Amino acid sequence: QKEVEQDPGPLSVPEGAIVSLNCTYSNSAFQYFMWYRQYSRKGPELLMYTYSSGNKEDGRFTAQVDKSSKYISLFIRDSQPSDSATYLCAMKSAGGGNKLTFGTGTQLKVEL
């Protein structure tokens, strides 16, 4: 079983749709959960950062963490063509090293 699993897509939605992106993981030691956005030939750009379980909202983006199910989600409201990118989930355990473990990324296309 992979440590972090993420559907690679591609996911195509119309402009204005609500997008749901998800990751599952197997390592119960993970405590910090991140979502990065990656445009083609660019580095990962930090979007959302959460600790332990719960929700966090920032503008059109909401991150959810359910540690009991080992499941994290990113919701994008009122999606725009500029949201078209690859979305990477990443996570790390508390204490010790700061190594991030990434999912494979989900490719999102928001169409006009």
Add this chain to the structure above:
Amino acid sequence: EPEVTQTPSHQVTQMGQEVILRCVPISNHLYFYWYRQILGQKVEFLVSFYNNEISEKSEIFDDQFSVERPDGSNFTLKIRSTKLEDSAMYFCASSGQGDGQPQHFGDGTRLSIL
């Protein structure tokens, strides 16, 4: 907003040659990292560096790799004798003091080994 900068953006090297990838982390950050992403695959951790020494490294980071902070601003990754399979995007990242600080990434160096 402060950012991590990496040079060069693209490096082409003959197999067996040495290559040095350079990074300027965010100025008040204390933790530095290298990751790589082979085309079509996930981002993979290589090494973390704190207080002038390696704090963690992956199985990928073998004896052909080394890291250095030669001065107060630069952070480098050296690959001593490059192989075809070293072709990838290499990303530098940095984070601030404290457990759980988020890591911020540069735009990467695309390394092509011929």
